[in-house]
Amino acid sequence: MTKHNILLTPGPTPVPPEVLEVLARPIIHHRTNEYRKIFKEVSEGLKEVFRTKNDVYTFTTSGTGAMEASMVNFLSPEDTILVLAGGKFGERFLEIAKSFSIAYDVLKVPYGQAFEPAELEKALAAKKYRAVYATHLETSTGVVNDIQALGRIVAKTDALFGVDTISGLLADRLETDEWQVDLAISGSQKGLMVPPGLGFLSVSEKAKRAMEKARFPKYYLDLKLYIKALADEDSPFTPAINVVLGLQKSLEIIKKRGVENVWKDNERLAQATRSAVKALGLELFASRPANGVTAVKVPQGVDGSKLLKILQDEYGVVMAGGQSEMKGKIFRVAHMGYITQADLAVGFECLEEVLAKLGYTFTKGASVKFFAYGVRA
Numbered sequence: 001m002t003k004h005n006i007l008l009t010p011g012p013t014p015v016p017p018e019v020l021e022v023l024a025r026p027i028i029h030h031r032t033n034e035y036r037k038i039f040k041e042v043s044e045g046l047k048e049v050f051r052t053k054n055d056v057y058t059f060t061t062s063g064t065g066a067m068e069a070s071m072v073n074f075l076s077p078e079d080t081i082l083v084l085a086g087g088k089f090g091e092r093f094l095e096i097a098k099s100f101s102i103a104y105d106v107l108k109v110p111y112g113q114a115f116e117p118a119e120l121e122k123a124l125a126a127k128k129y130r131a132v133y134a135t136h137l138e139t140s141t142g143v144v145n146d147i148q149a150l151g152r153i154v155a156k157t158d159a160l161f162g163v164d165t166i167s168g169l170l171a172d173r174l175e176t177d178e179w180q181v182d183l184a185i186s187g188s189q190k191g192l193m194v195p196p197g198l199g200f201l202s203v204s205e206k207a208k209r210a211m212e213k214a215r216f217p218k219y220y221l222d223l224k225l226y227i228k229a230l231a232d233e234d235s236p237f238t239p240a241i242n243v244v245l246g247l248q249k250s251l252e253i254i255k256k257r258g259v260e261n262v263w264k265d266n267e268r269l270a271q272a273t274r275s276a277v278k279a280l281g282l283e284l285f286a287s288r289p290a291n292g293v294t295a296v297k298v299p300q301g302v303d304g305s306k307l308l309k310i311l312q313d314e315y316g317v318v319m320a321g322g323q324s325e326m327k328g329k330i331f332r333v334a335h336m337g338y339i340t341q342a343d344l345a346v347g348f349e350c351l352e353e354v355l356a357k358l359g360y361t362f363t364k365g366a367s368v369k370f371f372a373y374g375v376r377a
């Protein structure tokens with residue numbers, strides 16, 4: 001028997017056995033009624049998960065493909081956008097903008113901080129933007145931004161509101177329509193519990209109108225092709241068929257559980273994780289901690305890279321490190337999708353072992369008890 005690692009990373013996340021089983025089935029052809037029926041069901045299911053009555057389009061890309069689609073389909077060379085960049089993923093919008101020579105302004109907060117709605121209000125009062133892009137759960141810092149408050153401000157202007165909820169979807173509450181998000185962007189390998197390979201984009205009426213005038217070049221990600229194809233429950237290019245089949249299964253699981261209950265479960269896991277972290281005398285990195293992932297400051301005197309390496313190589317527990325400037329300074333524990341109390345209990349038990357090995361002092365066993373609340377709680 002092959003032993004598997006315990007994945008406590010914010011994407012890819014573990015995949016439930018029922019979904020793995022579907023992925024291994026013989027390939028079916030996508031230009032068939034059988035596939036069309038499945039794709040229709042998946043597209044409807046995504047709308048429920050996104051909390052939108054608008055269509056959600058599926059790209060055979062990772063989440064970043066949908067980020068790019070959220071820009072090139074709605075902008076023209078004369079437009080200026082505003083990007084809220086508080087971490088590596090907010091900065092990704094800037095990188096995409098740079099590569100297309102899209103004019104942009106940036107609102108920044110230090111890593112670990114959330115955006116203040118008042119700052120956005122000031123920026124939008126000073127200048128007109130074609131679109132504002134923000135990150136729901138900034139996975140690199142563990143911060144969840146107040147999308148509801150930010151959306152209210154953007155909605156008062158002509159700007160579109162694009163939100164990267166690649167890791168936030170199904171982990172932290174997101175109400176796409178109610179919160180006036182025009183473009184909600186996600187991917188398959190996080191809260192949706194399927195392997196990587198699919199990117200998603202929900203598009204509001206306001207965004208559809210803007211699309212008509214957008215002149216940036218695109219081919220593979222040309223949304224008009226996807227809109228036309230979706231009318232026939234179809235994709236313009238060969239989709240990642242088996243991942244779509246896996247998604248049908250995971251959406252079935254999520255629907256049975258209920259989106260509200262998924263959020264509640266994640267909140268419970270996140271609270272337990274934050275309590276466990278504090279019980280070890282460790283500090284949270286995020287000012288507004290997310291329910292999908294917890295970022296923890298590496299304590300003084302401990303080598304953060306070594307910590308994660310020993311944890312993975314000797315214990316088979318995979319947590320995520322900090323990215324670029326945050327490397328070695330924080331580590332991140334995910335609690336979204338198919339990650340359970342049991343996974344976190346083992347993860348923290350092993351984390352304690354490694355912290356002790358590296359000379360950090362704490363009350364042994366202090367963290368694990370938070371993951372023993374059972375399934376009926």
Ligand SMILES: *Cc1c(COP(=O)(O)O)cnc(C)c1O
Pocket residue numbers: 010011062063064065089135137138139164165166167168187196
């Ligand atoms: C994972 C992640 C991405 C990148 O998604 P890919 O699927 O790797 O392209 C972007 N933004 C956020 C917030 C993420 O968590």
